[in-house]
Amino acid sequence: MSDASLRTPFTLRAHGALEDRYLQEALGIATTKFIDLRKEAFADFPQGEALRDRARAIKEGTLQQLDRHLERLADNVERLGGHVHWAATGDEARDIVLRLCRDKGVRMAVKSKSMATEEIELNDALEAAGVKPVETDLGEYIIQLAHEKPSHIIAPAIHKTKGQVADLFSKELGGRFEADPEVLTAVARKELRQKFLDADMGITGANFAVAETGTIVLVTNEGNGRMVTSLPRIHVAVMGMEKVIPTMTDLMVFLAILARSATGQKLSSYTTLVRGPRQPGETEGPEELHLILMDNGRTRQIAGALREALYCLRCGACLNVCPVYRQIGGHAYGYTYPGPIGILLTAMLKGAASVKDLAHASSLCGACKDVCPVRIDIPRMLVDLREQLDEKKIASWSERMVFGLARRLMVSPSLFGLGAALGRIAQRPFLRNGRVRGLPLFFGKWTRTRDLPPVASRTFSERWKDLDPP
């Protein structure tokens, strides 16, 4: 999402989402369905828990030797006839794609769904350079036609009704289409099939890349990943560098848990392992393969507070279970990556200051950590992030003042006692039915939606003093 829309404060964006009745209903249905599907998939799969531990260990082990694995990956991709590009920033990654387009006379590029290219806002850059980018995942295609942004990592258009999609297709593609998913899917199939055959370049992300074999791995359900890597004459894969894994054996561990976490499938319909461009004797495949390894703020976290976020597989499971995401959906987060993990990834890519509001858009309930296939401790990192925001004085002055005062009170027993005594008096006008309600000033933000338990008439420490020592 462009930075302009981020000028709207998060609270307003969230309010907008809360008032959108269709979004509320769609979010409720979608997230509940994904939660159930995931639960069933793991209930049937006793080895799943041990595989999650192994997957986590593989991610950590890879990170501990990241330089070696990346070198190995690059060497193998080049050995197979591919080209490897190193992009320290998102700008650089975008420039590499644009240069390739210019040098190779590319007019149209078909894309399979990729969060990495969303992250660098590649489509806008391509359009500005006169290259037509065509999203081919059905959900992404819909939102591209509507000039919107994805609202869910794996179901980008869940915020749209079939009626809206039918109107959109009728308007953009010419014709009159029935509001039936079957019909609309057939329309998209026909429309996009020709694009696959005509495009000069296919652009993908990468779910994994196997260092030892130089293999780029794409997981899709629709088959667009296969089209994009088979039909155009150039294939460009843009990959966050943390997606590298060591071996084929490791890949199987991830495949066993990825689809189960995302959609509750045992495997997605298509897992595509790409090893270089078209090989001698093959009838199809691109003449050129380019792998762009992108850093874009990731290296800073190798020794940083968000290290574990580098394990993320982008499955979307943590979005579905998050009580905040379930209410406000993906758009309100404002950046490419929504949901609990999205807050951490945004902080990683855009700096901690970019999430000074979002860091609080979590109840720290821990549901995200429970479902994460690689058990990323998201709540712990969110707390760390809040601490950083406070220490770096990024958080608002009122927040810092309140918490600063609270800290002073809590570290000094005498001040704490005094505070309790004062609180007992100060709370009196606001006590209703044994709860503190309707506080004035900015404290009112808290009590508008929540009750505060009052200070007890006699606190524990006061009663403790009265006890007879044994």
Add this chain to the structure above:
Amino acid sequence: MTTRAEFLGDIRREMAKTRGLFETLPAPRPADAGQAAEVVRRQMLERWLQALERFRDEFERIAGVFHRVASLDEVPGAIGRIARERQASSIVSWHPGVLGVDLRQSLGREGFSVAIAPDADPDVAERLSHRTAAAVAEIGVTGVDWALAETGTLVLVSGRGRPRSTSLLPATHVAVFARDRLVESLEHVGIMLEALHVDPARTMSGAVINFITGPSRTADIELTLTRGVHGPKEVHAIFVEGR
């Protein structure tokens, strides 16, 4: 422009700050991949029948259509039936050298148009004409490298005479396999792929390995499951019992 050395240098500098982390070892993997693959093959000689039943269950659960024929000779007949039921007249197929059966003779005689993938190094014109044939074909017939029982997955390795688009462009994909292709688990596939990559030049001529688990699907419009969005709407597996 960032060079490889700069990019890796940045990473190494940050990695140096993390010394003292509890060391995590890589996942265990077969020491001798070729030997491990041989062990799996031997196991499957004993266990193929259970694996086949599991494959069938899982394959049907994801909307695959399972067929069983006694020998390779019956394969063209089975494909002809599938084609006629769908009122399809054009078929594209892997080369007989890899498929084990030549569909041109039998099905060609019955009036189907059958396009066969070239197996010698194809030139640009041949490649283009095959692509056009695959793009208009209604039925695509392939072999199978591994049939994975636990998920009902067909694993196909691309290469000479085995184009990747045969299982992608036509609306119906028909895969033909025998018992020696069955494996039980993703772990087994991992072992096979480790072995395949020990010397890929010898065993693998193509660039792509596809795991195909049922038809192409999407649920992007109101979470309504719809099949055949870009790839095939139907996937059939023909199991060949004997030679």
